[in-house]
Amino acid sequence: MAKKAAQIIEQQVQFWMRKEAAQKGVPVSNSTRPIITISREFGAKGAALAEELGRRLEFKVWDKDLLELISKNIGSNKEFIKSLDESRRGLLEDTIFGFIHHRETNLSYLLFLIKAVRALEKFGSNIIVGRGANYICKIPDTFHIRVVCPLNKRIQNYARDYQITKKEASEFILRKDADRQHFSKYNFNQDSGNASDYDLILNSSTFSLSEMAEIAVQAYEMKTGTKVAEMAQQEL
Structure with a gap:
């Protein structure tokens, strides 16, 4: 069953990558190029x-x-999966709100996350943002980045960009x-702030x-x- 799930995810990853290539008007690359994972502090411009x-x-x-x-594979609502993603839901919260059965979905989310990340790593030419991907990847050449920024700077930028008070921005960040x-501690027993887990910190x-x-x-x-120049030539 686990093997079948992995194969399904690989097929879906290939579909997404072909779709992306078609939208860009470029052929699908046959070369395996190491992927990049990006861990980030909130508001540090990691996604950008x-x-x-x-x-x-x-x-x-x-x-x-x-x-x-992942939500397609679990068969759950995308918004519910989003609530599990990088969140603090734990046994106490589940008990209080009567959502014990959701812990099974949380485990399914983690298992499918691992399978999806490994598939993306296998095919290469991908960038994964967050989700503890750097703890899941196994290929030595995979490149791990963490993006940081002083808290006061993040608060200042977020308050300005979203027109809220600095107090509100601070609490949210x-x-x-x-x-x-x-999320990293609960699912991987890792401290996302550990500098030695990354190849580059910006x-x-x-x-x-x-x-x-x-x-x-x-x-x-x-x-x-x-x-990078050679990578571009390989696509021609």
Whole structure:
């Protein structure tokens, strides 16, 4: 059954990648290029970096799409799967709200997450945002990035961008950070803030988005031995 589930996910991943290639008007690459995982503090521009790297490397970025892929396999509502994703739901909360049966779905989510990430890693040319992907990946050449930013800077930016008070921004950001830290601890027994788990840590208060992407591409090339210019030629 587990093997069948893995095969189904691989087929779906291939479908998504063919669809992405068709939308971009490029052929599906037959070469396996190491993927990138991006862990991020909330409001540190990790998702924006993923999109920029996806554009430069012509990799597919898996963020919300990963939730959709998993929800299709579990057969659950996408919004419910989103509630499990990087959240703090635990036994106490489940008991209080009478959602004990959802713990089975939580386990299914984790199992399908692992299968999906491993499939994406196998096919290469992907960028995975969050979801503890760096703890799931097994291929040595996979490149792991973490994006950070001082809390006061994140609060200032979030309050400005969403026109809320700094107090509201602070409470929201701290809660989101705690959710993500709990997700890694609860599911993988890992501290997402451990610097040694990453190949590269970028501070978005020091570098612009373009500069972070440039640094990341150079570091990716050095670790994997893959040259971005050569990657582009292989697609021709």
